Amino acid sequence: MSDVQAETPTVADFARTFRRIQAEIHKVIIGHEQAVEELLSALFAGGHVLIEGVPGTGKTTLVKTLGLALNLSFNRIQFTVDLMPADITGTRVILSGDDGRREFTFQPGPAFCHILLGDEINRATPKTQSALLEAMAELQVTVSGTTYRLKPPYFVMATLNPIEMEGTYPLPEAQLDRFLYKVRLNYPDEGELTRIISSTTGPEDAGIEAVFHADEAAARVESLKQLVREVMAAPALEIYAARLVRATQPQNSRFVSDEAKAVHDEMVNRYVMFGSSPRGAQALILGAKVRALLDGRANIAREDIDHVAVAALAHRIMLNYAALSDGIDAAHIVERVIKSVRAAKV
Amino acid sequence: MSFPLQDRRAEEKLGEILGRVGSVRLRLNSLAIQHAIFYTLAIVIACGAAIFVGAYLVSPLIFLAGAAVLVVVAASGIVSAVRAGWRMRASAAGAAAVADDRAELKGRLSTIVALAKDETHGPLWSYLVEDTLGYQDQFAAAKIERRRVSRAIYPLAAALVVAALAYPISKIKHAPQINAGSDGQDDLTVDLDDLHLRPADPGDNSGMQVTADPATMRRLEDKLARESANGGDVAGNSLNSLVNRARDMAGNLQSKLTGQQTASKQRLNLRLADADQNQDQDEIHRAPETRKNKHGEVAGQFKQELPKSNDALNLPPEDDARQPNAQPSSNSTGDAGVESDAGQNNPNKDDSASDRSIQQSGENSSNGGEAHGVGADPDSLFGAPASSKLGTEGFEIAIEARPVDHGAKGAGHAYVPPKVRTPLSADQQPDEPVARVAVPADDRNTIKQVFER
Numbered sequence: 001m002s003d004v005q006a007e008t009p010t011v012a013d014f015a016r017t018f019r020r021i022q023a024e025i026h027k028v029i030i031g032h033e034q035a036v037e038e039l040l041s042a043l044f045a046g047g048h049v050l051i052e053g054v055p056g057t058g059k060t061t062l063v064k065t066l067g068l069a070l071n072l073s074f075n076r077i078q079f080t081v082d083l084m085p086a087d088i089t090g091t092r093v094i095l096s097g098d099d100g101r102r103e104f105t106f107q108p109g110p111a112f113c114h115i116l117l118g119d120e121i122n123r124a125t126p127k128t129q130s131a132l133l134e135a136m137a138e139l140q141v142t143v144s145g146t147t148y149r150l151k152p153p154y155f156v157m158a159t160l161n162p163i164e165m166e167g168t169y170p171l172p173e174a175q176l177d178r179f180l181y182k183v184r185l186n187y188p189d190e191g192e193l194t195r196i197i198s199s200t201t202g203p204e205d206a207g208i209e210a211v212f213h214a215d216e217a218a219a220r221v222e223s224l225k226q227l228v229r230e231v232m233a234a235p236a237l238e239i240y241a242a243r244l245v246r247a248t249q250p251q252n253s254r255f256v257s258d259e260a261k262a263v264h265d266e267m268v269n270r271y272v273m274f275g276s277s278p279r280g281a282q283a284l285i286l287g288a289k290v291r292a293l294l295d296g297r298a299n300i301a302r303e304d305i306d307h308v309a310v311a312a313l314a315h316r317i318m319l320n321y322a323a324l325s326d327g328i329d330a331a332h333i334v335e336r337v338i339k340s341v342r343a344a345k346v
Numbered sequence: 347m348s349f350p351l352q353d354r355r356a357e358e359k360l361g362e363i364l365g366r367v368g369s370v371r372l373r374l375n376s377l378a379i380q381h382a383i384f385y386t387l388a389i390v391i392a393c394g395a396a397i398f399v400g401a402y403l404v405s406p407l408i409f410l411a412g413a414a415v416l417v418v419v420a421a422s423g424i425v426s427a428v429r430a431g432w433r434m435r436a437s438a439a440g441a442a443a444v445a446d447d448r449a450e451l452k453g454r455l456s457t458i459v460a461l462a463k464d465e466t467h468g469p470l471w472s473y474l475v476e477d478t479l480g481y482q483d484q485f486a487a488a489k490i491e492r493r494r495v496s497r498a499i500y501p502l503a504a505a506l507v508v509a510a511l512a513y514p515i516s517k518i519k520h521a522p523q524i525n526a527g528s529d530g531q532d533d534l535t536v537d538l539d540d541l542h543l544r545p546a547d548p549g550d551n552s553g554m555q556v557t558a559d560p561a562t563m564r565r566l567e568d569k570l571a572r573e574s575a576n577g578g579d580v581a582g583n584s585l586n587s588l589v590n591r592a593r594d595m596a597g598n599l600q601s602k603l604t605g606q607q608t609a610s611k612q613r614l615n616l617r618l619a620d621a622d623q624n625q626d627q628d629e630i631h632r633a634p635e636t637r638k639n640k641h642g643e644v645a646g647q648f649k650q651e652l653p654k655s656n657d658a659l660n661l662p663p664e665d666d667a668r669q670p671n672a673q674p675s676s677n678s679t680g681d682a683g684v685e686s687d688a689g690q691n692n693p694n695k696d697d698s699a700s701d702r703s704i705q706q707s708g709e710n711s712s713n714g715g716e717a718h719g720v721g722a723d724p725d726s727l728f729g730a731p732a733s734s735k736l737g738t739e740g741f742e743i744a745i746e747a748r749p750v751d752h753g754a755k756g757a758g759h760a761y762v763p764p765k766v767r768t769p770l771s772a773d774q775q776p777d778e779p780v781a782r783v784a785v786p787a788d789d790r791n792t793i794k795q796v797f798e799r
Binding site: 010231234235237292295296298299301303304 | 439443446452453454456457458460461468469470471473474477
């Protein structure tokens with residue numbers, strides 16, 4: 001952990017810093033404004049991001065640029081089918097000491113950094129994918145019975161390639177649930193594409209300026225993350241977030257026990273196999289808090305929750321085959337749920 | 347580290363915010379109460395006016411049904427209005443939410459109101475209070491809710507207009523009543539089939555009194571007995587009884603509302619035809635068209651089917667069929683039973699018999715499928731009416747009914763407007779009754795040929 005103690009930032013500091021990081025990223029990343037904002041929101045909310053996009057849309061570039069802008073340590077793992085958990089977490093190796101004695105020494109894997117990019121994470125086996133679970137959730141890895149703490153801030157960004165599905169392993173639901181947001185990178189439009197061409201085929205590289213100094217970057221990010229936690233949420237809005245999450249759960253699910261005051265949408269009952277977990281509600285509130293700070297407020301509003309709902313809940317909803325056959329995606333379900341909960345006066 | 351002065355300022359600012367939210371809440375709750383009260387008043391006034399007008403305009407049974415419907419509608423409407431008002435009430439959090447929404451404060455007020463009771467606040471609390479106070483002009487009560495008076499005042503005003511119109515409407519149109527003799531005429535035409543007879547309730551002096559000669563009275567008594575004994579099944583009788591009771595109740599209610607006596611409460615005296623022989627004969631011998639032209643007359647025809655038992659009404663035997671083109675005769679047996687009974691107290695027996703034969707021929711014609719009035723059948727002009735099929739024979743009784751102001755206890759006086767006599771013009775001769783003369787024998791054949799042509 002950094003020894004530098006950052007001053008307590010204000011609401012204005014947060015918004016200013018956020019916008020500055022955003023601007024630095026957009027020196028390289030053309031377009032994808034919403035994706036960049038969600039990426040940074042997840043970072044300051046203390047979560048991780050799953051980035052889904054077709055090849056060539058700047059997934060890896062986005063993550064690398066973020067690392068440069070924050071001036072934090074950055075590692076990249078290219079997930080392949082033969083990747084082993086030890087390749088991520090690290091392993092114990094036999095090293096010879098100065099005295100010639102050989103002993104097992106823990107060699108940290110790429111997981112030991114501040115920003116980790118797991119490229120095409122769905123190409124690794126579930127066993128390897130699960131190696132990230134402990135790191136993402138608990139900021140620690142356990143190797144050979146020994147637990148090693150990771151230095152905060154710890155931010156995992158995994159990319160998914162939605163095409164070329166052969167030889168891929170869909171992420172386990174438990175791992176999906178650990179990502180605060182799922183960010184989708186779409187193809188750039190014509191204007192953006194033109195700017196990408198002109199900015200990436202010239203002789204000059206876009207100069208990324210680090211927003212923080214290297215020795216204070218981690219502390220500054222942590223203080224901003226702490227500020228996010230200080231944003232106030234009225235109980236009514238916490239109830240609203242809870243209702244949103246409960247409304248994603250189908251009525252006939254055997255895991256839903258208390259039906260009272262639950263809002264049910266017919267589309268959810270028809271297309272959803274499993275709804276969002278409680279982590280979804282946490283993601284809603286944390287994301288809304290970041291939004292509130294960006295808006296200069298110390299409190300969240302319902303609009304903040306609605307704004308982050310798709311990114312926070314869509315990847316936590318498991319659709320059934322009927323949804324696949326009817327072309328229904330989870331984002332559509334979430335939008336329907338928002339309307340249903342808003343309309344319902346429970 | 348906090349300073350007392352700083353804390354006091356923060357408390358003052360918080361108090362100011364909460365005070366403004368309280369003002370918003372007060373105004374919202376005031377509107378909610380107004381909503382409930384105004385709608386309740388509007389419903390009560392509108393329904394009351396409708397019932398008041400209905401008391402004048404419609405018959406008792408329709409009035410009773412309509413009033414019942416209106417009362418149910420009004421009750422449900424009042425419940426809905428009160429419930430709507432109750433739902434419109436605002437708690438402090440609700441008022442803050444409304445203010446947030448209308449002033450676009452994005453949950454600032456809701457958060458402050460919800461967290462103000464907490465003893466400890468986070469480091470951003472003072473920022474939130476300060477930030478929210480910067481919008482204080484936007485969440486003033488007058489800006490959040492401009493109205494001081496609920497929009498429910500419009501339905502109330504409309505109801506008051508309806509109520510104001512109800513009185514003149516009730517004065518313009520009155521409920522249909524049997525204002526016998528109200529137009530200065532004395533006669534009322536009533537179909538006997540439509541006349542339902544039932545004994546008056548004990549002590550009820552408001553019923554109709556019928557006076558007639560003994561024979562006619564006996565027929566009415568027979569009809570009364572028949573209707574009481576076997577005039578319908580038990581269910582029908584009980585239903586009639588219920589309907590009558592409902593009618594009486596509605597009539598009483600209408601009377602209370604309008605201050606007038608309704609038809610059911612008016613005391614009428616029906617005096618049957620044979621009671622006043624001379625006048626009745628003039629009345630009976632009038633052509634039907636003539637009588638019909640006397641709109642609103644009191645004298646009428648009671649049309650009654652013959653009972654199966656001829657003895658009961660002293661009617662002639664069934665084989666006593668009258669022959670067509672029979673000559674009129676005082677000894678005609680066509681209506682012997684009636685005539686013999688009626689004629690006992692009737693000095694002008696011949697005329698009475700002749701009258702009955704004329705009426706009966708009309709009835710027979712009617713039974714044959716033609717709707718001739720009394721005396722309109724050429725076959726019966728000068729003789730006994732043709733016989734009809736057995737069991738379909740009927741007769742008509744001409745009775746005369748006049749409202750009589752007896753001043754009976756519990757009964758109101760029927761309104762009899764004063765007769766207006768318009769002076770005749772100088773060229774007009776006063777009407778004089780045409781003397782009844784017998785048709786010369788020579789002319790009879792001529793007239794008969796005309797009708798047979």
